[in-house]
Amino acid sequence: MAKQNKQHPKQQSPSEKTATSATLDSGLNATGGIMPVLICLAITVMVFANTLNNKFVNWDDDKNFYENPYVVNFTSEFFIKNTIEIFSQPVIGNYNPLSIFSLAIDKVIYGFDNPGGWHFTNLLLHLICVFFVYRIVIALGLNWKGAFITALLFGIHPMRVESVAWITERKDVLFGAFYLPALWLYIKQKKYPTTKRTILIFLFFGLSLLSKIQAVMLPLSMLMVDYYLDGKLTYKNFLSKLPFFILSLVIGIIGLFALANEGSIEAADNAYPTFTRPFIGSYSLMVYLIKSVLPYRMSPLYPYPTTMPSWFYLTVVVYFLFAWFVWKKYKEGERVWVFGLGFFFVNVFMLLQILGAGQGFIADRFTYIPYLGIFFIIGHYASKYLEIPSKKMMTTALLLVGTIAFAGMTIKQNTVWKDSENLWTHVLKYYQQVTLPWGNRANFRRSEGRILDALADYNKAISLQPSA
Numbered sequence: 001m002a003k004q005n006k007q008h009p010k011q012q013s014p015s016e017k018t019a020t021s022a023t024l025d026s027g028l029n030a031t032g033g034i035m036p037v038l039i040c041l042a043i044t045v046m047v048f049a050n051t052l053n054n055k056f057v058n059w060d061d062d063k064n065f066y067e068n069p070y071v072v073n074f075t076s077e078f079f080i081k082n083t084i085e086i087f088s089q090p091v092i093g094n095y096n097p098l099s100i101f102s103l104a105i106d107k108v109i110y111g112f113d114n115p116g117g118w119h120f121t122n123l124l125l126h127l128i129c130v131f132f133v134y135r136i137v138i139a140l141g142l143n144w145k146g147a148f149i150t151a152l153l154f155g156i157h158p159m160r161v162e163s164v165a166w167i168t169e170r171k172d173v174l175f176g177a178f179y180l181p182a183l184w185l186y187i188k189q190k191k192y193p194t195t196k197r198t199i200l201i202f203l204f205f206g207l208s209l210l211s212k213i214q215a216v217m218l219p220l221s222m223l224m225v226d227y228y229l230d231g232k233l234t235y236k237n238f239l240s241k242l243p244f245f246i247l248s249l250v251i252g253i254i255g256l257f258a259l260a261n262e263g264s265i266e267a268a269d270n271a272y273p274t275f276t277r278p279f280i281g282s283y284s285l286m287v288y289l290i291k292s293v294l295p296y297r298m299s300p301l302y303p304y305p306t307t308m309p310s311w312f313y314l315t316v317v318v319y320f321l322f323a324w325f326v327w328k329k330y331k332e333g334e335r336v337w338v339f340g341l342g343f344f345f346v347n348v349f350m351l352l353q354i355l356g357a358g359q360g361f362i363a364d365r366f367t368y369i370p371y372l373g374i375f376f377i378i379g380h381y382a383s384k385y386l387e388i389p390s391k392k393m394m395t396t397a398l399l400l401v402g403t404i405a406f407a408g409m410t411i412k413q414n415t416v417w418k419d420s421e422n423l424w425t426h427v428l429k430y431y432q433q434v435t436l437p438w439g440n441r442a443n444f445r446r447s448e449g450r451i452l453d454a455l456a457d458y459n460k461a462i463s464l465q466p467s468a
Contacts, residue, residue: 033144036134036144036145036147036148037131037134037147037148037151039148040130040134040148040151040152040155041127041130041131041155043152043155043156043403043407044126044127044130044152044155044156045123045127046407047155047156047407047410047411048123048126048156048164048165048410048414050411050414050415051119051122051123051164051165051414051417052116052119052120052123053116053418054115054116054119054165054414054417054418054419055115055418055419055420056112056115056118056167056419057166057167057417057419057420057423058420058440058443058444058447059166059168059300059301059420059423059440060092060168061166061167061168063091063092064091064092064100064103064167064168065100065103065104065106065107065167065168066112068091068100068103070082070085070086070089070091070100070104071086071100071103071104071107072107074086074104074107074108075108076108082104083101086100086101086104087101087210094171094213094255095213095251095254095255096171096175096210096211096212096213097210098174098207098210098211099170099171099174099175099211099212102121102170102174103118103167103170106118106121115167118167119165119167121170122164122165122167122169122170122173123164125170125173125174125176125177126155126160126163126164126173126176127155128173128176128177128180129154129173129176129177129180130151130154130155131151132177132180132181132183132184133150133151133154133155133180133372133375134147134148134150134151135147135184136180136183136184136187136372137150137151137376137379139184139187139188140187140225140228140229140376142376142379142380142383143383145382145383145386146379146380146382146383146384147379148379149375149378149379149382149383149399150372150375150376150378150379152403153371153375153378153379153406154371154372154375156403156406156407156410157292157295157371157375157406157410158295158298158406158409158410158413159291159292159295159298159364159367159368159371160368160410161298161364161410161413161414161416161417162300162363162364162365163364163365163368165413165414165416165417166300166365166417169365171211171212172212172365172368173368174211174212175208175209175211175212175214175215176208176368176369178204178205178207178208178211178215179204179205179208179215179218179369180369181204182200182201182204182205182208182218183218183221183222183225185197185200185201185204186201186222186225187225187229189201190225190226190229202243202244205218205244205247206247209247209248209251210251213251213252213255214347214350214351214369215248215251216248216249216251216252216350217248217346217347217349217350217369218244218248219241219244219245219248220346220347221343221346221347222241222244223237223238223241223346224339224342224343224346224373225339227335227338227339227342228335228336228338228339231333231335276308276312277353277354278316278354279308279312279313279315279316280308280312280352280353280354280361281352281353281354282312282315282316282317282318282319282352283312283315283318283361283362284351284352284353284361284362285315285318285319285322285348285352286315286318287362288348288362288366288367288370289318289322289374291364291367292367292371292374292375295406295409297430298364298409298413299426299427299429299430299431300364300416300417300423300426300427301427301431301434301436301437302361302362302363303361303431303434303436304361306433322341322345325337325341326338326341326342326345329341336376336377336380336381337377339373339376340373340374340376340377340380341373341374341377342373343370343372343373343376344370344371344372344373344374345370345373347369347370347372347373348366348367348370351363351366351370382395382399419444420440420441420443420444421441421444421445423440424437424438424440424441424444425441428441433464434464435461435464435465435468438457438458438460438461438464439457439458439461439468441457442454442455442456442457442458442461445457
């Protein structure tokens with residue numbers, strides 16, 4: 001028995017069968033049918049259609065574009081000069097020049113009087129991401145049902161709202177629109193390598209890095225694909241990713257310097273002593289895992305508590321439970337679980353605020369790409385159960401109820417971003433002891449000429465913090 005237990009794996013599990021050569025061949029060559037992905041895209045459009053009525057908000061929209069001189073002064077006449085300026089300057093501690101460039105293009109096309117056009121661009125980029133999620137899942141060997149479920153979850157999950165409905169988070173949907181095609185091409189490259197495809201992967205990776213620093217995780221995502229398709233990781237797998245790791249390191253260093261120069265890192269570190277950062281991370285990891293299934297109490301801002309609750313320290317057990325579960329599934333040869341949770345973790349790890357940056361310690365937008373791993377697991381098992389007569393009805397009912405619930409929550413959450421008044425009023429439902437929402441709502445009310453309302457908010461902010 002002991003000898004048999006050491007063998008890994010003892011037999012091919014259902015999840016492993018999805019990664020056999022035959023399945024991979026069919027996954028790479030099959031489209032999965034055009035209708036499922038079109039339906040998925042149509043549902044996503046319907047769920048996010050009300051974002052097209054939203055306006056700009058006074059939370060980083062001002063600093064990123066409508067008061068950013070590099071966007072305000074961008075014209076077709078001085079296109080080259082303006083573009084060089086954008087690519088040579090970080091904005092509020094972030095080096096994401098391609099995102100700022102895309103906002104400048106929106107300014108030329110739509111102007112500042114038509115925020116609906118800017119929101120349309122965000123939605124269009126999100127649809128591109130949904131499409132490539134579908135293609136990735138097909139390429140990994142799941143059938144069209146699994147791909148449809150995964151892509152639909154990616155498209156309409158309530159935790160998508162911040163990335164799609166907030167124009168400033170253009171960087172999420174833009175980096176995803178390059179990151180996901182790069183990953184899809186890499187899956188194809190594993191079976192049918194070509195020089196042209198290698199060049200395209202590097203091109204998409206570079207564009208993704210210039211859109212958001214989070215793209216530095218692509219080499220690790222590629223390694224997760226290697227494990228899923230090959231059943232193991234070798235020295236050769238790591239060595240082949242060396243150019244990607246080097247490029248990630250360069251962009252990562254530039255990003256850290258930009259954050260440090262803005263003072264974002266120091267501001268976050270002052271919130272809590274350095275030794276507490278891992279516990280902030282474990283709490284964040286726990287929240288993201290729970291919200292993938294139960295997206296509760298969603299807020300555009302999750303400010304640090306004034307003092308760290310003692311129970312935060314207890315959440316450190318999440319690290320160990322997570323690692324134990326992944327290791328257990330690895331020993332059992334359950335590649336779907338290892339790939340899904342591994343993909344989630346490598347893409348969310350740098351966003352757990354272990355190295356703090358900014359005013360909040362968790363954010364819905366941080367899950368934009370990471371949740372693909374969790375949705376893949378759900379898509380795999382849902383499609384599997386749909387083929388089992390005794391489980392088909394229950395699975396169908398759960399999927400239908402879940403889809404309606406998520407769609408309803410997303411449509412409602414979209415309205416939070418309607419304008420600055422709605423945004424900060426929603427934040428104040430949960431965080432009335434924080435000065436930022438009071439001050440920003442006051443600024444908006446002042447701009448609307450509602451002086452008495454603005455003064456009331458300013459007074460509240462000052463009562464909480466006289467130096468505010």
